[in-house]
Amino acid sequence: MAQHRDSARESILTAFQELLINTSGSGASLDAVAQAAGVTKGGLLYHFGSRDGLETALIERLETLAAAECDRMRAAPNGAAAYYVTLTEYVDSPLDRATLAGGTLARRNPRARGVVLEMRRRYFDILNDDLRDPELARATMLLADGLYYDATTLAEPFEHELDVPAFLARMRPARG
Structure with a gap:
């Protein structure tokens, strides 16, 4: 179960990273990151807590x-x-x-x-x-x-x- 959590976390972080690159940051909203990672916004917030948590990671x-x-x-x-x-x-x-x-x-x-x-x-x-x-x-x-x-x-x-x-x-x- 922990491995699935880690892989979901990495997928979300990578989606955020790629949206920052591909949209110069403008398209890297929490909703867009969640959608790109294939998770709910709640799932994203479970792993990172906030936009600041995502940026820190x-x-x-x-x-x-x-x-x-x-x-x-x-x-x-x-x-x-x-x-x-x-x-x-x-x-x-x-x-x-x-x-x-x-x-x-x-x-x-x-x-x-x-x-x-x-x-x-x-x-x-x-x-x-x-x-x-x-x-x-x-x-x-x-x-x-x-x-x-x-x-x-x-x-x-x-x-x-x-x-x-x-x-x-x-x-x-x-x-x-």
Whole structure:
């Protein structure tokens, strides 16, 4: 029975997340979330208590996924920078979807905004530790943002595709 409760809760939270993304937040009413999740509004409120409870759960999902991503970045065998700009497993991943929804929520929810900003700060710190240069760390973040934009909006390779590992090797300062 507890597993069914957990799966219903996750379905509701995922429906909320996807409505935030797909409607820029405007279509993520409790009624719409309940309908998208296939539950009654009472069922939604049983699991989350209120809109605030739903938002808190989404923020917690994002925090958990971002913390795991930071661990993967730190442990990446080719370095955090090479890992960070590799999008093959990121686009449409649970972290990607939670980040997009969190960004939408951050426009009006100060806690969500704080979590998104802290997530980016942690990514920067990990990249800076890897590259040992704050400007290169920031440039790497911007590079990844641009690659993500291409991957999610163009859905096809750019005419002059970037050899990311070779580019990063050229950027990386000599370690001595």
